[in-house]
Amino acid sequence: MSKASTSTTSKISSFVLMIIFVTLALSLTALILALYAFPQNPEAAGYLLLIGFLGVGLSTYVLLQTRRRILRLRIEATSITTTIECKKCGFKSLREFQRGDYIFKEVEPCQKCNDKMLITAIFREIKGKRKEGFPS
Numbered sequence: 162m163s164k165a166s167t168s169t170t171s172k173i174s175s176f177v178l179m180i181i182f183v184t185l186a187l188s189l190t191a192l193i194l195a196l197y198a199f200p201q202n203p204e205a206a207g208y209l210l211l212i213g214f215l216g217v218g219l220s221t222y223v224l225l226q227t228r229r230r231i232l233r234l235r236i237e238a239t240s241i242t243t244t245i246e247c248k249k250c251g252f253k254s255l256r257e258f259q260r261g262d263y264i265f266k267e268v269e270p271c272q273k274c275n276d277k278m279l280i281t282a283i284f285r286e287i288k289g290k291r292k293e294g295f296p297s
């Protein structure tokens with residue numbers, strides 16, 4: 162389920178990016194046209210200049226907003242996992258990271274031999290992404 166939502170997010174963001182770049186290109190065209198039109202028609206050039214700046218401003222704003230939203234989604238999609246290991250029988254279990262967890266902390270007794278278990282690893286996991294794609 163999380164994999165499907167991730168691909169939907171990237172599809173939406175690439176669509177938004179396309180619109181932003183089209184707007185940006187049109188705005189730049191308007192700015193260039195304004196420069197050419199200025200000697201003959203300063204009033205029209207003024208309007209083109211206004212449109213151009215509005216377009217550039219708007220697309221930059223949307224781009225920043227989208228980037229922020231993608232970053233937030235990326236943070237939400239990550240989770241921290243704690244590995245608990247029994248030193249006596251080697252039983253291993255994974256659970257969500259809990260506040261106050263640290264490596265070599267003693268936690269709940271082992272499900273198999275009732276001995277004390279230790280936290281051996283704490284790592285961040287990206288949901289819906291394979292380990293090969295993990296950025297180093």
Ligand SMILES: [Zn+2]
Pocket residue numbers: 247248249250251252271272273274275276
């Ligand atoms: Zn054990």
